[in-house]
Amino acid sequence: MAKKKKQQKDLGSPILDETQPHQISSPTFKGTGIKMQEPFTNEHGVVIGDSFYDSPNSPLNNWSDEIDPEVMAGDEWVHPTNDIGWNTSENRELLESKKPPQGVPFMHPAKDVGYGQD
Structure with missing residues (x-):
C-alpha cells in the first residue's frame, strides 16, 4: 500500500x-x-475518488451492528469521474x-475501395 x-x-x-x-x-x-476531477474529502472526512477506499473515518473501516448503511447514501459518497x-x-x-468521429474506416484519398461493392 x-x-x-x-x-x-x-x-x-x-x-x-x-x-x-x-x-x-x-x-x-x-x-x-x-x-x-481530483479526489475530494466528503463531509464525513472520507476521501472519495482516490481508489484506495481506505480512509480511517470510513464506515467501511469502522463497521459494526450499530452502523446504518444509509449513512453511505447520497452524492457525497460518489465521485463524478472516478466511480465504478x-x-x-x-x-x-x-x-x-x-467523442468526435474518428473518420470513415478504409478511406483512401484517391481510390474508392467501395466501388462496385453495392
Whole structure:
C-alpha cells in the first residue's frame, strides 16, 4: 500500500492523460470534453475518488451492528469521474457519444475501395 501512495505522490495526481489507470477496464474520458476531477474529502472526512477506499473515518473501516448503511447514501459518497458506475454499458455509450468521429474506416484519398461493392 505504501508503494501505491508513493507513486501517487510522485505523479501529483491519480489522473493520467484523462484516464484512471487503476481501473483496468474503465473507459477513458479522453476526447469527451469531460474533465477528470481530483479526489475530494466528503463531509464525513472520507476521501472519495482516490481508489484506495481506505480512509480511517470510513464506515467501511469502522463497521459494526450499530452502523446504518444509509449513512453511505447520497452524492457525497460518489465521485463524478472516478466511480465504478462508469463501467456500465449505458455510461460507456454516453462517453463514446461525446467523442468526435474518428473518420470513415478504409478511406483512401484517391481510390474508392467501395466501388462496385453495392
